[in-house]
Amino acid sequence: MIQSPDGTYVVRLALPPGFVKAEILRTVAELAERYASGEVHITVRQGLEIPEVPPSKLDDLLRKLRELGLEPGSTGPRVRQVTCCPGTRTCANALTDPVPLARKLHEEFLDVWVPAKVKIAVSGCPRGCTRPSENDLGLVAVGGDEWELLVGGYRVARLPEQDVIDAVELTLEWYASEAPPGTRLHRFVTDRVSELRDVLERL
Numbered sequence: 001m002i003q004s005p006d007g008t009y010v011v012r013l014a015l016p017p018g019f020v021k022a023e024i025l026r027t028v029a030e031l032a033e034r035y036a037s038g039e040v041h042i043t044v045r046q047g048l049e050i051p052e053v054p055p056s057k058l059d060d061l062l063r064k065l066r067e068l069g070l071e072p073g074s075t076g077p078r079v080r081q082v083t084c085c086p087g088t089r090t091c092a093n094a095l096t097d098p099v100p101l102a103r104k105l106h107e108e109f110l111d112v113w114v115p116a117k118v119k120i121a122v123s124g125c126p127r128g129c130t131r132p133s134e135n136d137l138g139l140v141a142v143g144g145d146e147w148e149l150l151v152g153g154y155r156v157a158r159l160p161e162q163d164v165i166d167a168v169e170l171t172l173e174w175y176a177s178e179a180p181p182g183t184r185l186h187r188f189v190t191d192r193v194s195e196l197r198d199v200l201e202r203l
């Protein structure tokens with residue numbers, strides 16, 4: 001969670017990427033009314049935040065969220081909320097349903113400690129509505145079950161879906177072991193793209 005300048009807190013929620021069940025939205029709305037100002041912020045990374053939580057209500061809200069199976073979202077030098085487009089469920093241009101892969105990435109990597117925050121975006125076709133080339137890590141469906149992995153906007157691998165999790169894990173391990181604290185992955189990779197491609201050859 002984040003403290004606002006007025007001393008209240010912003011409680012960020014870790015939502016699975018893609019689609020959110022209506023009952024979760026209703027629950028979050030009720031909690032925002034009960035423990036905060038009654039408003040919910042929809043973040044640029046497709047997450048939800050409950051702002052203006054008074055310090056006196058923070059512990060109760062966090063406990064209630066956990067009881068309901070909702071975990072606080074990631075902040076600081078960690079892997080952040082994975083963003084994802086709707087893919088074949090609603091988009092005529094989609095080459096695949098990107099949601100299952102985005103959810104696997106969410107389950108495997110959300111909150112993992114890294115030298116600086118890492119943002120991941122998944123797109124169901126090369127139009128790239130989630131801006132995969134502007135995220136630290138981007139996954140773009142390119143047809144069949146193939147995905148392109150972009151790191152800092154550089155195309156570093158083309159993979160079958162079954163290898164994507166291993167490729168992201170190798171990339172994050174390489175980044176965590178090589179980069180100085182505070183250095184964003186998209187900057188760190190700029191002079192080391194060929195080194196990262198060599199690392200991914202291990203797959």
Ligand code: SF4
Pocket residue numbers: 085086087088091092093094095123124125126127128129130
């Ligand atoms: S990235 Fe492609 S599949 Fe996803 S919403 Fe945009 S056009 Fe549709």
